[in-house]
Amino acid sequence: MKEHNLLATINSPADIKNLSYAEMEQLAAEIRQYMLEVISKNGGHLAPNLGVVELTLALHRVFNTPKDKLIFDVGHQAYIHKILTGRREAFTTLRQYGGISGFPKISESPHDAFGAGHSSTSISAALGMAVARDLQGEDYDVVAVIGDGSMTGGMSYEALNNAGDMHKRMIVVLNDNEMSIAKNVGAMSEYLYQLRTGETYNKLKNDIEGWLKGIEYGPDVLKVIRRLKGSVKYLMVPTSVFEELGFTYLGPVDGHDLPGLEEVLRAAKSIDGPVLVHVLTKKGKGYAPAEESPNKFHGTGPFDIATGKKIANPAAPITYTEVFGRTLVELAKEDQKLVGITAAMPDGTGLNFFAEAYPKRFFDVGIAEQHAVTGAAGMAAAGLNPVVAVYSTFLQRAYDSVLHDVCMQNLHVTFCMDRAGLVGDDGYTHHGVFDYAYLRSMPNMTIMAPKDEDELRHMLKTAVELSTPVAVRYPRGSGLGVDRSGALHSLPIGRAEVLREGREVCFWAIGSMVASALAAAELLAKQGIAAGVVNMRFAKPLDKELLLEHAQRYGKLVTLEEGVLQGGVGSAVLETLNEAHLLDSCKVVNLGIGDQFVLHGDKELLFRDLGLDVESIVHRTVALVKDEEF
Numbered sequence: 001m002k003e004h005n006l007l008a009t010i011n012s013p014a015d016i017k018n019l020s021y022a023e024m025e026q027l028a029a030e031i032r033q034y035m036l037e038v039i040s041k042n043g044g045h046l047a048p049n050l051g052v053v054e055l056t057l058a059l060h061r062v063f064n065t066p067k068d069k070l071i072f073d074v075g076h077q078a079y080i081h082k083i084l085t086g087r088r089e090a091f092t093t094l095r096q097y098g099g100i101s102g103f104p105k106i107s108e109s110p111h112d113a114f115g116a117g118h119s120s121t122s123i124s125a126a127l128g129m130a131v132a133r134d135l136q137g138e139d140y141d142v143v144a145v146i147g148d149g150s151m152t153g154g155m156s157y158e159a160l161n162n163a164g165d166m167h168k169r170m171i172v173v174l175n176d177n178e179m180s181i182a183k184n185v186g187a188m189s190e191y192l193y194q195l196r197t198g199e200t201y202n203k204l205k206n207d208i209e210g211w212l213k214g215i216e217y218g219p220d221v222l223k224v225i226r227r228l229k230g231s232v233k234y235l236m237v238p239t240s241v242f243e244e245l246g247f248t249y250l251g252p253v254d255g256h257d258l259p260g261l262e263e264v265l266r267a268a269k270s271i272d273g274p275v276l277v278h279v280l281t282k283k284g285k286g287y288a289p290a291e292e293s294p295n296k297f298h299g300t301g302p303f304d305i306a307t308g309k310k311i312a313n314p315a316a317p318i319t320y321t322e323v324f325g326r327t328l329v330e331l332a333k334e335d336q337k338l339v340g341i342t343a344a345m346p347d348g349t350g351l352n353f354f355a356e357a358y359p360k361r362f363f364d365v366g367i368a369e370q371h372a373v374t375g376a377a378g379m380a381a382a383g384l385n386p387v388v389a390v391y392s393t394f395l396q397r398a399y400d401s402v403l404h405d406v407c408m409q410n411l412h413v414t415f416c417m418d419r420a421g422l423v424g425d426d427g428y429t430h431h432g433v434f435d436y437a438y439l440r441s442m443p444n445m446t447i448m449a450p451k452d453e454d455e456l457r458h459m460l461k462t463a464v465e466l467s468t469p470v471a472v473r474y475p476r477g478s479g480l481g482v483d484r485s486g487a488l489h490s491l492p493i494g495r496a497e498v499l500r501e502g503r504e505v506c507f508w509a510i511g512s513m514v515a516s517a518l519a520a521a522e523l524l525a526k527q528g529i530a531a532g533v534v535n536m537r538f539a540k541p542l543d544k545e546l547l548l549e550h551a552q553r554y555g556k557l558v559t560l561e562e563g564v565l566q567g568g569v570g571s572a573v574l575e576t577l578n579e580a581h582l583l584d585s586c587k588v589v590n591l592g593i594g595d596q597f598v599l600h601g602d603k604e605l606l607f608r609d610l611g612l613d614v615e616s617i618v619h620r621t622v623a624l625v626k627d628e629e630f
Helices: 021-042 053-062 079-084 089-093 122-135 154-166 187-197 199-213 221-236 258-269 288-292 320-334 352-357 369-381 392-407 435-440 453-465 513-526 544-554 569-579 603-610 614-625
Strands: 069-072 142-147 170-176 248-254 274-280 338-342 362-364 385-391 414-418 446-448 470-473 497-500 505-509 531-535 538-540 556-564 587-593
Touching (some): 069 122, 122 142, 320 338, 320 385, 392 414, 446 453, 497 513, 505 614, 544 556, 556 569, 556 614
Parallel strands (some): 414 470
Antiparallel strands (some): 446 538, 497 531
């Protein structure tokens, strides 16, 4: 690590409050360099954090956390906040097993007022805190920092509407960098663009800038600002939608101008009521590769600082994400009604391949999963064949849309759920471990999970050819490196695949756990235990005929799933055996994730801790076969 002379003296927000602006500029540069050094090794959210260095410094100069509540939307732009609030040295452990989280976390620091990981929650949380503050007779500021990408999520507007009506004292800082993960889409993005670039407005702003600097912010600041707007601005530019919702609108403000930021934030702090501060920043600022390709450096793995090139194994197998994207393009050649839908993640989900091949059949709806699902339901009802590509963790945000709008009407929408199972370094806000459980409870839903990247291809073909709701879930990262040259074919619905015959015990595994079951069976064979292996393929419907046969033949079964046990695939097996009155004669061990939120870290270590690594599977299976306690 390079020397960071000024940064080394910063142990709390109090340490920056009396620095000169020259020193603050030096500190900003050192923070950017420090983040580059750590993230280039650990991976993480680089571009969002590079863009908010000055903004975060200004926030901590004007406000006093933890008394004042600073809430980051999504939380992928909170690294500077962590560095300033006593976690500077721990920052080297960012996203590592046993280290600090990549997102705000209440249990990690009193300065983290509210945890996050998903989008568009900050304004709601801030309003809730403002209500609690006033009801309890306390006095502190509440500030929500939200990106323009998160403003494409409907929850933001629900909160803005409510906050404007309640007229609580709170501040919303809108960090406008024209990006979420990908380039922003939608009418709000265009509206913010007009606010940023309106020539008349910006000329007016420059003309009165000196006059504003002469104002001493005090009790009459709200009257001053309103008088200014009423006499001049309203005659020159359209009324701000935020002001129509009941907010005092301040901006746009240069998000890299520390003195200007502090001036505006202090003005906002003096206003008795809801305020929105519109701040313009550059995503990736200070690091040329991230400025040029902010989407590629939004969330990144390790990379070479000098070149910006990702450090990856060129021999690694193709990812599930790419297999999905390329297979969907292949399927779309044969089906002109097939359309692809994403919620602001074309690259992350692999739909970028589809977007390039069929731009008129590709739809990015912004960070709005609920709308994506119900919009897909509308497309299906009108005769299209929609495929919604989404991370498993983000589909949770659209639970009711899946249930009420798709399943209840038995519409053919295909959900392709990337990042299913444990995702590693992003931690519990992003682990996709609940989908088996909540989707399995929905009538009309079919659920598949491939054992490898080739089977994913055939499952996608099967899914788009159905006429009912269907979900295909697959893990993050590279496949197993299997051959994918065979022609696409459909799979029989609800039929499992026997991969290995045995005698004493049989693994019933699904998705990513099939490979683990095969590896465990090999080790058990060396101990004289012949274990069968079944690739379940379908979490719903189960292959009940084969399951009942195996329950009677083996008498001992082990279920394996990379998901929560409560209501999961193992539960489905138990329910089926119970209905057939076979639980007295067949012992079943369910291996999966217990009643807990799994922390972040290397997946191998997480699997070990959860008892889902091959060694643990073998140990539990031996105990089952030998009728030992475990």
